Amino acid sequence: METKAEAVASLPLMSHSSSSAESSSKHVSPMELGIDNFGCKHYRRRCKIRAPCCDEVFDCRHCHNDAKNSEEINVNDRHDIPRHEINKVICSLCDTEQDVQQYCINCGVCMGKYFCGTCKFFDDDVSKNQYHCDDCGICRTGGKDNFFHCKKCGCCYSKLMEDGHRCVERAMHHNCPVCFEYLFETLRDITVLPCGHTIHLECVKEMEKHHRYSCPVCSKSICDMSSLWKKLDQVIASTPMPESYRNKMVWILCNDCGVNSQVQFHVVAHKCLSCNSYNTRQIQGNPNNTSSCSSRVTEMVR
Known part of the structure; x- marks a missing residue:
């Protein structure tokens, strides 16, 4: 078992021209000892974790989940680590395995400048302004003073949205509608659509690269589309329908305001009479007829 002095001596140190500089380098505080020399692509930290589910050692829970959910693993054996059940960590400097705590019981090194005993989480990069949200039950980044927890949505949002955000029950407790990654625990940036x-x-x-401007969940427009609607007005005005279609009327449902309208049929698009949006779909028959819910749907022109 390495002693604290041996662990310090084994760390790579920069060369110094003066003996006083060399002397000061040997008296690094436990908070700074070995910082930036350890960790993985997900976190800078000075410890590893022992997974309670498979008893294997990994740099962090994401490293575990990546390895245990890879294509090389039998589908029946794939799993995520139960993060709150982690109870053993291994110091990266002296390899001492111990109960979860911020400072190593053997060499005294700080295993993570940010430490959460609830999430069993360590991170040396405190520039992320990590904080633990009791309501979310996990650690978040961005600074506690900059966020509020919405009880109905079940997640933390920027305080800039506090007065005007639209609540959607358990808004982030589902997969991304595009890539299907679970949003509540994702490391990637999330945005909240107007809907x-x-x-x-x-x-x-x-989506925008492929000219898709409606929410994949509810089909409402995700940005101001008024300039496009004006262009569609011009296209429709310059594209008269054949005589046999000029008196054809159809019922449409507006994806933006939810209003049904009876409008003149046009091959390009149909404009909502309530909000002037072209984000509409054609519905068969009279909308008051309950059977219209199962009718054929024509998607909006995007």
């Missing part, structure tokens, strides 16, 4: 549904920010950008 209140949540999605990865990069997934929204990918």
